[in-house]
Amino acid sequence: MRRETLDDNLTQLQSMLDEMAPLVAAAFRNASTALLEDRHRLAEQVVARDPIIDGHRAAIELLAVETMNLHQPVVAPLRSVVTALRCAQALERMGDLARHIAEAVARTGDGSAIPPEAHALFTEYGARVAAMGDKAVTVLRTRNVVLACELETDDDAVDEVHRQVFELMFGADWTAGVPAAVDLALLARFHERFADHTVHLASHVVYAVTGSTPEEIAL
Amino acid sequence: MRRETLDDNLTQLQSMLDEMAPLVAAAFRNASTALLEDRHRLAEQVVARDPIIDGHRAAIELLAVETMNLHQPVVAPLRSVVTALRCAQALERMGDLARHIAEAVARTGDGSAIPPEAHALFTEYGARVAAMGDKAVTVLRTRNVVLACELETDDDAVDEVHRQVFELMFGADWTAGVPAAVDLALLARFHERFADHTVHLASHVVYAVTGSTPEEIAL
Numbered sequence: 001m002r003r004e005t006l007d008d009n010l011t012q013l014q015s016m017l018d019e020m021a022p023l024v025a026a027a028f029r030n031a032s033t034a035l036l037e038d039r040h041r042l043a044e045q046v047v048a049r050d051p052i053i054d055g056h057r058a059a060i061e062l063l064a065v066e067t068m069n070l071h072q073p074v075v076a077p078l079r080s081v082v083t084a085l086r087c088a089q090a091l092e093r094m095g096d097l098a099r100h101i102a103e104a105v106a107r108t109g110d111g112s113a114i115p116p117e118a119h120a121l122f123t124e125y126g127a128r129v130a131a132m133g134d135k136a137v138t139v140l141r142t143r144n145v146v147l148a149c150e151l152e153t154d155d156d157a158v159d160e161v162h163r164q165v166f167e168l169m170f171g172a173d174w175t176a177g178v179p180a181a182v183d184l185a186l187l188a189r190f191h192e193r194f195a196d197h198t199v200h201l202a203s204h205v206v207y208a209v210t211g212s213t214p215e216e217i218a219l
Numbered sequence: 220m221r222r223e224t225l226d227d228n229l230t231q232l233q234s235m236l237d238e239m240a241p242l243v244a245a246a247f248r249n250a251s252t253a254l255l256e257d258r259h260r261l262a263e264q265v266v267a268r269d270p271i272i273d274g275h276r277a278a279i280e281l282l283a284v285e286t287m288n289l290h291q292p293v294v295a296p297l298r299s300v301v302t303a304l305r306c307a308q309a310l311e312r313m314g315d316l317a318r319h320i321a322e323a324v325a326r327t328g329d330g331s332a333i334p335p336e337a338h339a340l341f342t343e344y345g346a347r348v349a350a351m352g353d354k355a356v357t358v359l360r361t362r363n364v365v366l367a368c369e370l371e372t373d374d375d376a377v378d379e380v381h382r383q384v385f386e387l388m389f390g391a392d393w394t395a396g397v398p399a400a401v402d403l404a405l406l407a408r409f410h411e412r413f414a415d416h417t418v419h420l421a422s423h424v425v426y427a428v429t430g431s432t433p434e435e436i437a438l
Contacts, residue, residue: 010299010300013299013300013303014299014303016303017303017306017307017310017359018359018360020307020310021306021310021355021356021359021360021420022356023314024310024313024314024317024352024356025349025352025353025355025356027313027314027317027318027321028313028316028317028320028348028349028352028413029349029352030317030321031317031318031320031321031324032320032341032345032346032348032349033345034320034321034324035320035321035323035324035332035333035341035345035406036333036338036341036342036345038324038327038330038331038332039324040324040325040327042321042324043320043321043322043324043325044321044325045321046317046318046320046321047318047321047322047325050314050315050317050318053310053311053314054311054314056307056310056311057307057308057310057311060303060304060307061304061307063303064300064303064304064307067300068300080229080232080233081229081232081283081286081287082301082304084232084233084235084236084279084282084283085279085280085283085301085305086304086308087236087240088236088239088275088276088279088280088283089276089305091236091239091240091243091272091275091276092272092273092275092276094243094246094247095242095243095246095269095272095273096269097247098243098246098247098249098250098265098269099246099250099265099266099269101247101250101251101253101254101262101265102246102249102250102253102254102261102262102263102264102265102266103262103266104254105250105253105254105257105258105259105261105262106259106262106263106266108257108259111257112257113254113257114254114255119255122251122254122255123255126251126252126254126255127251129247129251130244130247130248130251133243133244133247133248134244136240136244137240137241137243137244140236140237140240141237141240166401169397169398169401170397170398170401174397177397178388178389178393178396178397178400179388179389181397181400181401182385182388182389182400182401182404185401185404185405186404186405186408187254189405189408191251194247201240
């Protein structure tokens with residue numbers, strides 16, 4: 001790699017991060033203000049501007065990968081190292097989410113962490129997310145790109161179950177009270193996030209194998 | 220870098236990931252079973268085993284960094300590239316969390332997303348987290364390691380506010396009902412996670428500057 005190109009790219013990466021970070025800080029500040037002062041227009045602005053933040057991230061990833069690509073002889077191995085770091089991070093986070101679910105159970109003492117009316121729904125939710133976890137393990141081991149792309153579709157089905165949980169809690173039939181609803185909302189979120197991370201894991205693997213993201217492959 | 224060492228390390232990284240991933244899938248499966256069947260002992264097992272998963276991650280990070288270190292001439296620049304990737308990822312996620320807060324506001328129609336009794340608490344919560352966001356921006360720009368370490372302490376104060384939100388909702392005085400409590404629990408979580416990510420961001424920067432994590436520096 002030409003040393004000056006590397007230095008240029010690193011300077012550029014830093015200034016791109018410096019440009020991105022204040023947008024994120026401002027997004028939180030505006031969201032918080034919108035929340036406290038009921039400013040719907042401001043809230044809609046935060047939502048509308050989120051793709052800009054995502055775009056910054058994509059641009060930084062592109063340049064980071066390009067910087068590594070400049071270094072031809074070791075590009076594929078380096079991609080593997082970066083992927084290992086990302087996967088380990090996602091897996092640790094998934095472990096935390098499983099722990100959060102377990103902590104909710106451990107906290108309940110003698111009772112049940114989910115009220116009877118939510119049991120069927122969480123049975124389906126748990127089974128779907130656990131299956132995604134197993135699929136992610138297989139993707140990681142076999143580097144099967146087709147299986148990796150399947151996880152996106154699996155995630156849509158999980159989002160539908162997630163929606164049903166909230167429908168149940170907000171319906172007139174909900175008699176389990178406030179703490180049960182709060183616990184259930186967080187449990188649902190832990191399930192949802194675990195599923196999201198299986199999709200991230202798969203896309204890291206796809207990147208390691210192909211050098212492209214699943215979205216690029218789908219194009 | 221000796222080619223064979225690199226290949227050995229990459230093979231080793233892959234097999235470490237293959238060892239870690241099933242532990243995470245099993246953690247979720249056990250947490251889900253514990254939840255559905257009220258199995259407290261199983262839940263406690265998942266909680267107790269989470270540090271093992273964290274240990275796997277630490278081992279993978281160590282080997283990944285060592286693999287990059289083998290490649291002497293570009294180690295510091297590569298560290299910067301990896302840091303840029305990680306920071307961009309954290310920042311994107313923080314943007315999503317701000318968006319989630321804004322979406323909750325946008326969804327409320329004419330009303331307020333937080334009931335009056337929670338207003339003071341969320342004013343403090345929002346201000347603290349927004350300040351952490353600003354501090355993270357400064358850390359990213361200035362690479363100030365001392366300021367980075369401060370964020371850990373800031374996060375403890377935020378955790379205390381988080382605890383108070385749940386105390387409020389689960390108290391006898393809570394009259395705002397189920398949907399308001401569920402929304403508030405999720406809003407609190409979005410605040411908490413945004414704060415967590417400012418700590419992650421800071422630790423990525425500390426790693427880029429020093430090659431060590433804040434925990435190692437604190438030792």
